[in-house]
Amino acid sequence: MSNKELIIHNLLNNEWVSGIDLAQKCGVSRTAVWNNIASFKSKGYDIESDHKLGYRLVGIPECLYPELVSYKLKSGVIGKKIIHYMSTGSTNIDAMRFALKGEKEGTVIVAETQTQGKGRFNSKWESVPNKSLAFSTLLRPYGKRPRQGYQFTMMAALSIVEAIYEFTGLKPRIKWPNDIYLNNKKIAGILTELNADTDLINFIILGIGINVNQNETDFPDNLSHATSIHCALKERIGRLDFFKLLLFYLDKRYNDLIQNKFSDIFKIWQSFSYPPGTKVFYSANSHEGNGVIEKVNEDGAVSIRKEGGEIISIYSGHLQIL
Ligand code: BTN
Secondary structure (H helix, E strand, C coil), X not given: CCHHHHHHHHHCCCCCECHHHHHHHHCCCHHHHHHHHHHHHHCCCEEEEECCCEEEEEECCCCCCHHHHCXXXXXXXXXXXXXEEEEECCHHHHHHXXXXXXXXXXXXXXXXXXXXXXXXXXXXXXXXXXCEEEEEEEECCCCCCHHHHHHHHHHHHXXXXXXXXXXXXXXXXEECCCEXXXXXXXXXXXXXXXXXXXXXXXXXXXXEEEECCCCHHHCXXXXXXXXXXXXXXXXXXXXXXXXXXXXXHHHHHHHHHHCCXXXXXXXXXXXXXXXXXXEEEEEECCXXXXXXXEEECCCCCEEEEECCCCEEEECCCEEEEC
């Protein structure tokens, strides 16, 4: 853990800590403590100073700074290292660059806002500073094949719904293959990108975007099918605590996956998925039309019963709930 992180962690119980104690606990000089406190204040931390009592933290900024996310984080691999940007093009592109330079597994890249956030099939992903959650996680699973890539999207989707359910009591739905819905509107999406040869996955970038605290007016007119957790709950939610809970579930489900427990993940995934009989408009390659979901299969395909009764399996495509 860096000295910066240690200093904030020692202040996060909101009690007075003397400069000497802080310096000793963090293994730095008193001047270094003083310099760090000044830099924290410039980042938006509200820290009181008293020449006798020392320092006391009375308020934290809205940002998902690494030293805040790592405090009491209940996760093993995912989030062990966090790289934070106020603004970046796309955290998936950043993560890809870091991965190619040898960054270790579990590193999370999080941004308050993205200027070129991307979704599946080259769509654009919008985020609002301090209100959305946009981050990417680098995974280096051992011995997984490229055709198993969908399992990582499914485990991420399950982690998102589990975190939302625990944090808010709201039960979201998963729309095959990568969308999370509340009240039939989209609140989150996953963009899974692979670096692989024909036999093995080298690494995976799991990009997750969640609409957390946006108001209705934060969504442009062309995003009328989108909503946020805040809009559904009618309450603002603590983005930092929610993010930490999500990292915990991602870590847990990723562990299940690498221990070859995908069947367990899939069973719970199904309980959150739109059920058989849901009417959809499907599009995949050159096929499109109306139909109903028949089932989602453990190999990642969705079976659709077309209006004429014929059943087709789609491995990569798009569903729109009707
Ligand atoms: C989709 O719904 O099509 C997927 C959206 C994924 C968005 C996230 S936000 C963090 C990460 N960085 C990106 O550029 N995209 C993903």
